[in-house]
Amino acid sequence: MSAVTERLDLLAPEPSRLAIVRMVILNRPSTIAAVCLILVFVAIATAAPLIAPYDPLAQSYIKINQSPSWEHWLGTDQFGRDVLSRMIYGSRNSLIIGVLAPLVAAIIGTTLGVVAGFFGGIIDRVISRLVDLLISFPELLLAIIIAAALGGGFWNIVIVLAAAFVPNFARVARAQTMAVRAEPYVEAAVASGVTQLRIIMRHIIPNIAAPIVVLMTLWTASAIRLEASLSFLGLGTQAPQPSWGNIIRDGLNNLFGSPWPVIGAGLAITSVVLAFNLLGDTIRDVLDPETSP
């Protein structure tokens, strides 16, 4: 953390951290584009009932497998459902899970990491061993394994993805906690008899918050991509509820019908993940001097 403050001191007389973030974001056109794109998708997700031209679940057997037209901009699927409306509603799932899963993972992972880093000893060894093992598994594989046991559905996806991300948060939180724990002000607090819980809440948590927040933004893109993957595999959002992943799944089962569901939903996933990746990279560059170019 001292490296960050050092770096910030060099930059200008005394701009706040937020001002620096704003400055860097504005200096990168790609980041501005990314933020705009994210805002557009957030607006679409929020206003879905207002802007979706049709009910995303409404089936019509006289309108199956239609190509794009003025009535149905992205055509219809094998059940005669409007693909654009399904995509608009699908954005809700992607964005909510994209934010929620890293948040839950951050809460659980930070708790584990802080406990391990602060108390050390046998607790630390058990947690660290488990984290080391789980971190050697790719998140998608971990998610598939947990989803195989838990099944699909909204809250299960959140739990599955959060569980897959927890080791990453725990590792960072543990390392940061150990660094902060060695600071003189923590020693002083210990010496003056402050309770451990109070030290953790007052001194440790606020000082390790920044890297945890960075990690959350970095994992948002992954969460969106993984939700799509799980839904594509049939382990995530369950039919008939629309999600970008299961729109592609339905589209692939109906390849001779219309390719538009696959193309449209895939473009949506790609652009949102790209936007969150760009934003995440920028935030990391600002807050972590070691990786900045």
Add this chain to the structure above:
Amino acid sequence: MGHFLLRRLFDAVPTVLLVLTLVFAAMRILPGDPALAALGDNALPEQLAAFREQFGLNQPLWRQYLDFLGGVLTFDLGRSLLHSRPVLEMLAHALPFTIELTIVATFIGVTIGVPLGVLAATRRNRLPDSGVRLFSLVGYAVPDFYLGALLLITFSLNLGLFPISGGGEGFWDRMYHVLLPAITLAFLKAAFIGKLTRTSLLEVFGKDYVRTARAKGAREGRVIYRHALRNALLPLTTGLGISLLATLSGSVAVELVFNRPGIGTLLIGAISERDYAVIQGGIIVFALLVVFVNLLIDLLYIAVDPRLRVQA
């Protein structure tokens, strides 16, 4: 080297044990009764009892755990309920397709990724560099199953150049079947390896020995491939490990897209059919593959960096 290999293998034992324990625990926290899930709500009580008896579900938990470990050690993973075949046989049939896909994808990805990274690093901040950066941005964002679906629609369905599904028979037919799925997975890999090669090379380019090599008049190609790239191999090995594991997990969705008879297709099919023993077997195979890849990468470190041999 032999000593090191033995010790690493020995280290892997508790890891494998822990992995198996986690798999066991995960399978036992399945919400609901596995017997009920497998046989359906209309099953008779006698059928349920027979099912529990057959899978040892009426035994105490510690007994189930020991039976489970014993089964894995003796390669007895039970029988598939729906296909009435030994799970091991089904896994043994599917595994080569998954391994084949992973190897071909890795080969293509590395063959494209490393030269791309060299190109970007040697022409830093010029057009090729921006091109590679754009490629890696897109490569990170596009889901593999989407890319696979696009390739399938274009090259198999519309142009008829590649098969639509299956794994093929005989070497050449199998290579023909694996090519499109492998290219799908190689795309992300090339993006990742390309970016990593660029970063590692740029770091090495600032080192004294590269300057010395240039100063003594070595040709640029020799400087890059003999001096710089050789020293950038260590971070690349780490990257290769990460990307191998990513390919392994990505193979699940890609196998489904191209309808390949691999472990991923088997596992996902078993999950939707609630075929208990096959789910368990598929998860064990994937978990062991992860442990194996990590071991392999550790050995690669030693091969790549002679300094590590002394410590080992």
